[in-house]
Amino acid sequence: MYVRDTIAAISTAVGEGGIGIVRISGPASLPIASSIFRAKSNGGLKSHRFSYGDVVNPGNGDLVDEAMVVYMKGPNSYTREDVVEIQCHGGTLVVSRILSLALEQGARLAEPGEFTKRAFLNGRIDLVQAEAVMDVISSRTDASLALAQHQREGLLSKRISTVKEGIVYALAYVEALIDFPEDDVDVAVETDVLGKVAPALAELDALIEGFDEGRVLREGVSVVIAGKPNVGKSSLLNTLLKEKRAIVTSVPGTTRDLIEEVVNINGLPVKLLDTAGIRESEDQVEQEGVRLSLDRIPKADLVLFVVDGSSEFGDDDAAILQAIGNKSYLVVRNKADLQVNAVLPEACTGPVVAISTLTGDGVPELRNAITNAFMHGHAIDGREFVAVSKARHRDALLKARGSLQSFVANLEAGVNMELLPVDLRDALNAVGEVTGETTADDVLDRIFSSFCIGK
Known part of the structure; x- marks a missing residue:
């Protein structure tokens, strides 16, 4: 209950920084702020105007810090309530003391995501926009x-x-036919209703189809380099x-442990994992590295299977392909600057990209191949890309599509x-x-609990 x-x-990150912000929202925001802030100029706090002054302890008058304070009168604020920052x-220490003063004057410590939750509950944003804040x-x-x-701007919400x-048009039409059966309009019902439902289904198909691309842009992907x-x-x-x-040397088995880094590949967040060279070995440390490598391959979203293009495809390569x-996976045929001797077996059916890490040849093509493995040819330019990126959204839209198809x-x-209205109402609830609009309170609590406090 609200x-x-x-x-x-x-509202700022924990630790030392150039500036710290304490945010207050609710009907007592202005009185609380006025009780602990002494403006240097006359007139007090005015809406959407910064005031310079001192934050003081109203109990003993001790100075806490100098500050800039802005008061935003609702509904023209982030939460649509009176807000003071x-x-x-x-x-x-200083931001903690100011927060303590606000709490002593009657405020309650906000729960994680509660400011954004109030913006949602007060109708300033919908749930898609609220979730996008954390993204x-x-x-x-x-x-x-x-x-x-x-x-966050509402472009997905518009779709x-x-x-x-x-759905609303179809539901209103069908319910009108039920309420007024004497009106002989059922001859055109399929044409008129389906004319509205068909575009809705097409839009649902497009949104659901774009989920994989939207998800990887939001969450990123894991790519294991194996060979x-x-x-x-x-x-x-x-x-x-x-x-x-x-570390790169000519000594086989230099990499014994997993090396993990995040890299931006054409706009796609990629967690790269370099693994130990996979081969039979008597060295216990190297054996453990090989075991870790084999353990991570099944967990990856994509494997870069690196082979030496200047040598024959051997038993160790075949064992990795089997793993x-x-x-x-993509086959990365390295050492393209040397004579190509590797003949890939028929079982090696993954796309092949020839590169040279020495000269850089083929690396742009490899980056594109990694991107296309996840984006499937869709433009990754986020300035034009609007998509569903959360499983919760996708699952609800799948329910809506199933109900409309029914x-x-x-x-x-x-x-x-x-x-007939049963399926339409189910579809409407799923979209909501x-x-x-129709999300259960426990789901809302779970969503906003993942936010940071102060947002």
Whole structure:
């Protein structure tokens, strides 16, 4: 239940910084702020105007810090409530003391995500936009940031709204036929209703189809670099990272442990994992490295199977290919600057990209191949990409599509008219789960509990 009390929290990251912000939201925001802030100029706090002054302890008058304070009168604020933000020096102690003063004056410590939750409950944003706030904060590439910003701005919500409009039209039409059966309009029902439902189904198909691409942009992907010793795995890691992260020598088995780094590949957040060279060995340390490598291959979203293009495809290569099994993989034929001697067996059916980590030849093509393995040819330019990126959204849209398909089948089969609204209402409820119109309270609590306190 939404209690309209006043909440407060620190909205900046924990630790020392140039600035710290204490945010207060609720009906007592202005009185609380006025009790602990002394403006240097006359007139007190005015809406949407910064005031410079001192934060003091009202109990004893002790100075806590100098600060800039902005008061935002609701509904023209983030939460649509009265909001005050106190901007002070960014020390751990000073912001904690200011928060303590706000709590002593009657505010309650905000729960994780409660400011954004109030923005949702007060109708400023829908649930898709609210969830996108955290995606904006956690974005790791320009493309993932742009996708999150599109959702926060409501572009995805607009597409979902067109689906809702088609369902509402069909439901109103069918219910009118049920309520006024004497009006002879059922002759055109299939044409008129299906004319609205068909575009809604098409939009649902497009949104569901784009989920995989949206998810990988938001969450990123894991890519394991696998191969026998001395094929250039560590050199490939360094090349993709554009820095010397892994030790590279001519001695086989140099890499004994897993090396993990995150890299931006054409806008796609990729967690790269360099593994130990996989081969038979009597060395216990190397054996453990090989075991870890084989353990990580099944868990990867994609495997870069690196082979030495200047030598024959051997038993160690074949063993690695067998370990890859049904996982998605790219064959990276390294050392393209040398004479090509490797003949790949028929069982090696993955796409092949020839590169040279020494000269850099083929590396751009490899980056594109990695991107296409997940984006399936869709443009990754986040400035134009609007997609579903959360499993919760996808699952709700799948339910909506199933209900609409059931409605169409029943309509065409001539099912009793009074039964048709059931599927339409189910579809409408499923769409509402995405935007928050029909989302259960426990789901809302789970969503906002993942937010940081102060947001």
